[in-house]
Amino acid sequence: MLDVLRGLYNAAAGMVTQQRRHDTVTQNISNVNTAGYKQNDTVIRSFPEVLVSMIGGEPGNPRHVIGKLNTGVFAEESIALHLQGDLRETGQASDFAIVSELNVIDEDTGLGMVFDGSGRHVGEDGEVTYRPQAFFTVQDNNGNLRYTRSGEFRVGPEGQVLTSAGFQVLGADNQPIVLTGGAADLTVNEQGFILDGAGNPTGQTLGVAVVSAPNDLVKEGNGLYRLNNEDGFRMLAAGDNVIIRQGYIEASNVDASKSMVELTAALRAYETNQKVVQFYDRSLEKAVNEIGRV
Incomplete structure (x- = not known):
């Protein structure tokens, strides 16, 4: 009976995990056309293994160890994949995109770190560094500093540069950017300097x-992130x-084809665990109504 209950709990945990995985992929697909959106991946881990022992297994060894047993999986967290998205030309002067390929020097070797397709570098000691x-x-609106990759900006009636949600875009001095001549003055070079009509820097x-550990960012909606570590950026x-x-604007980095495959895989895994739950349910029903009756 204990084995039946354990199997039931394992299958139920698998259903909950696949449901969360399904929800994450669905969110990615729904934001495939959202500027600056970063794909989320669900991290699935197993519960700690437990030792299975047999009481009175051998003389002098009342708890004979049989082996280890895994007790199911769970969706530990959802991690954003902060990789560069494709650029889409809009022709709008108030649209901006960031193209970045920041490097990190390995203190042990003195060479630049090589990052994999997920933006991670794993050192020889197992330490993980994110690009x-x-x-x-x-x-x-509360005066808090936030971060975004969505450069769909607009110019307000008083010359202030705003995000699509109406939040103020800040300058390098952390002060709101205000254009003296309105939208006509919004010309920016590749270094981010705002230029006047003659092509000279205006001082803004x-x-x-630059966020050193982008995986520490917390999503807040409207394409915004917050960083709880005040020393985690420069x-x-x-x-x-x-x-x-x-x-230009940076498109979402969601791979629609891959997401559809993962969505189907999550659905099938959920259905498989569901059938296992139904099997154990029928086994318990027989144990109670037929075997128990005898």
């Missing part, structure tokens, strides 16, 4: 922050491999 990423800095710069510096493209 730093650049973000536009904005200010929400788009605020771009402003863009000369020499950083980051450029600003005006008249």
Whole structure:
């Protein structure tokens, strides 16, 4: 009976895990056309293994160890994949995209770290380092500093540069950007400097922050992220491999084809666990109504 209950719980845990995986992939697909959106991946891990022993197994060894048993899986967390998305030209002067390929020097070798397809570098000691990423800095309605890769900006009636949700875009000095001549003055070079009609810097710069550990960012909606670690970012510096493209926006980095395959896999895994639950349910029914009756 204990084995039946254990199997029932394992299958139920699998159903819950696949449901969360399904929800994550569905969210990715629904944001496939959202500018600056970063794909989320569900991290699935197993529960800690337990030792199975037999009471009175051998003389002098009342708890003979049989072996280890896994007790199911769970969806531990959902991690955003902060990789560069494709650029889409819009022709709008208020649209901006960040193109970044920031490097990190390995202190042990003195060479640049090589990052894999998920933006991770695993050192010889197993330490994981994520590639730093650049973000536009904005200010929400409560005056809090936030970060975004969605550069679909607009110019307000008083010359302030705003996000599509109405939040103020900040400059390199963490102050809201206000254009003296309105939208006509919004010309930005690849370094983020705002230029006047003659192509000369006006003294204002788009605020771009470099987040050293982008996986520490927390999503808040409207394409915004917050960073709880105040020391986890710095402003863009000369020499950083980051450029600003005006008249472009960064598309979502969601792979629609891969997401559909993963969605189908999650659905099938859910159905398989569901059938296992039904099997154990019928076994328990027989144990109670037929075997128990005897």
